[in-house]
Amino acid sequence: MIHERTLQEPHGMSHPITQPLRPLTDAERSELTRISHAPSERLNRHQRAVALLAIEAGKNLTDAAKAAGWKTPKTVARLIRRFHERGLVALDDLPRRGHPRSYGSTERTRIVQELRRHPLRKEDGTATWSLATLRRALREAPDGLPRVSTFTILYTLHEAGYSWQKSRTWCETGKTLRKKDGRVEESYDEYTQEKTAVIERAYLIGEQLGFQVWCEDEAGPYQTIPQPGSSWQVENRPARQAHQYLRGETAKLLTLFRPATGELRAEVVQQSTNAILHPWLQRELTDILKQCPPAPETVPTGRRWQDWDIYPAAEQLDRFFPPVRILLIWDNLAGHKSHSLVQWCAEHGILLLSTPNAGSWLNMAESVQRIIKRRALQGYHTYDVEILKQWLTDAVAGWNRRPTPFIWGGKRHARRDRAYARRHRVGGSGATAAYVIPRRLRSVRYYRKAA
Template sequence: MWRPSSTRTPRQKKLIADAYTLGASLGLEVWCEDEAGPFQAVPHPGESWQPEGHPARQPHEYVRGGTAKVLTLFRPADGHVRVEGTTTCPNTVLHPWLKRELSAILADLPDPPPTVDRSRAAWERWQAGLIQPITLPAELPPLRVLLVLDNLAGHKTPALVLWLFAHGIMPLFTPVSGSWLNIAESIQRVLKRRALAGEYPTNPAEIISRFESVAKHWNASPTPFVWGGKRAARRKAQRERRHAVGGSGAFTRQPIRRRSYGHVRGK
């Protein structure tokens, strides 16, 4: 009988932290998934370039131009991000996109070495200590990917979770009120700031285009994110060279460059 996992336990936080810090050493890819938005097609606060003496002005009419959401897959180890914009995000949109992107990720992975752990224990390790672990199928392929997702009903449908198992992907659901454990939250804040700060998109298509363009530019020179906890990391960051990023407990070893705005002096 199908039984979803219970995430009302501190153990799930430890499992997700272990995924970020130990996943690579175990030969596993670690990806994070999240949906950002909705973002309105209205003026967004933020800095913008303006000629000296000509400040930015907002329209006096308040017109809602629609909303857009951004589907995000993020690999903290190297900073690579996959995004796709949409105006709605039901399961009929999210699940096909997620399967398509994860299939492409798996296709790019090298064949697992002969020494890889193919046992059932490799899967059960990522459910140890949960009050109600997910019911694993009788037959399982080698575990290849750990996928961190928010604790939403749409992420736990039997059809989706069984598809993940069949393709060697172990889902790790964040606890209730534990979205800070999902590092995708951090990259979404970076992309949002770069795509919308100080801008006035007039329709959802423009919002989607901005996010996808910013993501393409980010992937040209991505910044890896390293898991840094939340409370202890704040104190440790004072002793080490760390740069916190908003949205989760992640940090970077080097600061993320922000857009700089020049000023054109009037003649």
């Protein structure tokens, strides 16, 4: 009986903390809490964060180890010592033993330096570096690395933050190219940051303040040509489209979109000139104003013109115009700056928020227009523009039967950024790896000895 109690006692007794955990800062506590609740974090980082939070909550080493899923409280004691020495870095694994690096910091810096050098088509035989061409350049350089391998180059570049990517069409918000006097000049919108910030603020809190936030855009032209797309067909019998076709008339889509509810107001036209666009806008906005709640008699802070207008002397607008009821986000086009339209909107309590130059990504109407185009035209072809216009009209009606609200940013955006920062995607599925997996070189050939 005594022998049995002796065996069970070490497992049931609590271990006191010989080295207490120092007080956590607000930033450390916030990061530990985030890691402990994040479902996409590594297990070892999650366990260490849970253990530290348990110690801070007043638990002993044994209870903290159980909360983290560990068998021995000594693991928690070692973690506390590491945390005192290294801070949040203690959540990561210690460097493991292994064969020493063949290439030190000097050689790795030389590899990155060669990558940053733009290759010469005549000398290097390429316009962009690949692993093979980069290895050849490093081996042939006088101060290069005569025995470096593509495997070493790959790992060195990944450690330096480089990855193999496709080129993308990208425009820097606020900058545009204009042709003047036969020369191409770069133009920059000096209010880019202010416009971006106020539009994002409208998406995030505009509806909460009592406004109706709408986006406006004109999509098209949509041509009467075969539209690419995928569909379910009998195996080995894909849907076929004519190789030759005749171009006919085009159609455009005038769009008003409310992200908070997903409501879509649209009209299909053949042209989107000011004579067509402005009357349609005034008609639709008048109908929207009838559905808006009445403006408050005393305008609170956050609903004034000066709270949303970014230009100087904005505080004077509250003296001349009625309270703001609608926030309208649209592109920075000349037709949107017509004095008569701007004056009409101001007199009806509609505050206009224009995107900066090359900033159409801030307009959520662009997203819903792509969806409407895909649902209406994907995989089909017609020579009659009236049929094409009817398809677009029907797609808009189908959208409004089951509208989808749009949310700017959101938790998914933050989750995706964190995942990209710590994971490496594996092709062929949704799998990811915690470290880079080098590809097998296809250029390697294997030879068998002759019999």
